[in-house]
Amino acid sequence: MSMKTSTRQVDGVTIVDCSGRITLGEGSVILRDTVRELLSKGQKKILLNLGEVTYIDSSGIGELVSAFTTVRNQGGELKLLNLTKKVHDLLQITKLYTVFDVRDDEASAVKAFS
């Protein structure tokens, strides 16, 4: 299953519902393009819902880091929501879990944006 994203707005926050695989090639490109498009429209509060992401490789991890840095450099915020155990474990062993603001409840995650 390839990567798919859909976006919705909740209280000024753009929630990106991601599903499928964030891997080298199409998956990483789709995530990159989605974040870039949101930034170009001035939507800088981004909550990536990874609850339906089934697989992520080192390229996908790199893409999450890139998205986080890109959004922050433009004065925005990017948070992660609903990590699966696989993604959670990957972020733990790469020591990125504490870098990202990781949330497991959508409503409180939305409120956490400044």
Next chain:
Amino acid sequence: MTELRVSYTLDSTLETVDSAEQTASRIAAESGFDEDVVMQISMAVREAAVNAVLHGNAYDPDKKVKLDFERTGNDLVITIRDQGKGLDLAKIPDPLAPENLMKTSGRGIFLIRSFMDEVQIHPSQTGTEIKLVKHVHGPSGDVKEASQ
């Protein structure tokens, strides 16, 4: 485990990366490793295949990736060879170092080493060979015997 030896010669494409991952997943599952370990093995193979296709062969259509699986009584041994210039081991960064933490690449070898029991990397002028080993730890360990 039933012994097995199988070899694939693959093009330097992204499809090869997906194919290597899927084959590794299937063979690891057939070998009786549990779901989490199957995921670790398939991800390690995927990362090794990415290195071979991208960094080794650089998508060169004239260069191939060789993928071998060998299952013995004690181990699942997977070997990935490319035909590139040879990986410079001194240039492999530590992705956990503070200065590298926010880099967007450089985590592949680290993940491979995290997921496999043994990792041997043999670079040469005619390519890089990476050997990945996952041990069978017995019924109380990572492997459940499918026949039991």
